[in-house]
Amino acid sequence: MDALLILGGVLLILVGLVWLVMRAFGTSLLWGWGCLIPPITLIYVVRHWRTARKAVALSALGFIPLVVGLTLMASQDAARLEAILSLKWLKADQLAPAELNIRLNGELNGQHFKPQHAELIDGVLSLREGEDFFARREVKIRLPKDMKAPIVLDVLPSDSGPQPEVEVSWLLPEQDLPEARRLSKGYTLHLALQALPPNKLQGDFHLVLPPAFKTTLSGSLELFSDRLRYHDGRLDNAFDSRETLARVVDDYLQRRFNSRVVQVAELPDITFPTTRVPLDIEARINGQSQQLALVLSKGPRGWQVEGDRYPALPMVDKPVVAAPVASAKPVTTSKPVVDRRQYFSLLRLQRNPEQYRNLSMRVTKSSGGVAEGRFAGLDSTGNILLSQQHGGNGQVNFNLPLDDILKVELLEP
Known part of the structure; x- marks a missing residue:
């Protein structure tokens, strides 16, 4: 109803303006052309009010349903009104970044799907459309984590046994969280991916979900195998990711201690965008543990450690292999890992939350969304x-x- 009122009001205003121009042409050719310029239109209305008043009154009537419709929309769906007034819908969709050659055709949930980002990291193949934090549309396929290039995988609807889980999600303007649908059988999947140095995969991709999902995707693509970026074969230090910062820290420690035998512990989670990151680093340098407090900042040359004045290491003919670090703990016989997913429940999570900390989980809300x-x-x-x-x-x-x-x-054992 609110959309009809807004549309009706806009149409009345436009009809009134067209009628006003027609009356101006009836007055004289010069006034007619002049009324196409807004300031001269006002002058014409003032000078020839008796002729222009009916057209002006029709346009004024159009503001009544327009204001009522906007008021109703603001009270019922403020996010939708904000999206309309921001004029983002006039902007063309951004194309895929130049470093990825994605040539896929298809649809997701019955809507045209043109992914702009593609990656295969930690066994999760992700194709997403949209530049916002939550993708407008996204396909995720959870593959075995130990799969290495070349990757060849074929799944048919009639196949039995465990298969990769496929998840499709989409975000509507009125929703805070995207809607998601998942299935682990009954679909068709073909993957044939080859390694493309330094950190890409390329090949053929074909996915057909059951008719109820209205999702098909087919073609060729490139995708990243980690969260690093390269230009002309060199690491792009300006890219915002935890992996980029880890490489910067590793290079800094090698030059600071004049040694290539450096092992840096995993960095904590970092929230981007930001331009300055203080870090407490744990590292083993030449087999000795080190605790370092570093501050990384982002400047014109990308991310770097503040106060870094150390020269580059000399080139070597053969790569230096890090000596194995002796474990401080005695070697024990490995025990079979218990799959905690089998006995997982909300009650167990509440009783012993520390047992599941940092594990991947999925929560389905009763109000909708995942x-x-x-x-x-x-x-x-x-x-x-x-x-x-x-x-x-x-x-x-x-x-x-x-x-x-x-x-x-619980998504991890």
């Missing part, structure tokens, strides 16, 4: 906290009330 990320603990009121990292786009934290949780799934 949140997925790493479990960060429970807050003081018992709400579930999830942390989700999106490469260079930054990190988002979810605080999910218990009374709005329909189902909790």
Whole structure:
């Protein structure tokens, strides 16, 4: 109803303006052409009010349904009104970045799907459309983590046994979280990917989901195998990702201690965008543990450690192999890992949250929507906290009330 009122009001205003120009041409050819310029239109209305008053009155009537429609939309769906007034819908969709050659055709949930980002990291193949934190449309395929290039995989609807899980999601303007649908059988998938140095995969991709999902995708693509970027074969230090910062720190420590035998512990989660990151680094240099406090800043040359004045290491003919670091703990016989997903439940999570910290989880809300990320603990009121990292786009934290949780799934053993 609100959209009809807005459309009707705009049409009345346009008809009134066209009528006004026609009356101006009836007065004289010069006034007619002049009325196409807004300031002269006002002069004509003042000078020839008796002739222009009916057209002006019709345009004025159009503002009544227009204002009523905008008021109704603001009270019922403020986000939709904001999207309309921001004029973002006039902008053309951004094309895929030049470093990825994505040639896929198809649809997702019945809508045209043109992915702009593609990656295969930690066994998750992701194709996403949209530049915002939450993708407009996205396909995720969870493959075995130990798969290495070349990757060849064929799945048919009639295949039995465990198959990769496929998830499709889309975000509507009126929703805070994207809607998602998942299935682990009954679909067709063909993957044939070859390694493309330094950090890409390329090949053929074909996916057909059951008719109810209205999702098909076929063609060739390139995708990243990590969250690093290169230009002309050299690492791009300006790209925002935790992996980029880890490479910068590793290079800094090698030059500072004049040694290539450097092992840096995994960096903590970092929220981007930012231009300055203080870090407490744990590293083993020549077999000795080191605790270092560093500050990384982003400038015209990309990310670098503040106060870095150390020269580059001399070139070597053969790569230096790091000596194995003796473990401080006695060697014990490995025990079989218990798959905690088999006995996982919301009650177990509440009783022993530390047992599941930093594991990947998926929460389905009773009010609609799905949140997925790493479990960060429970807050003081018992709400579930999830942390989700999106490469260079930054990190988002979810605080999910218990009374709005329909189902909790543990995605890692």
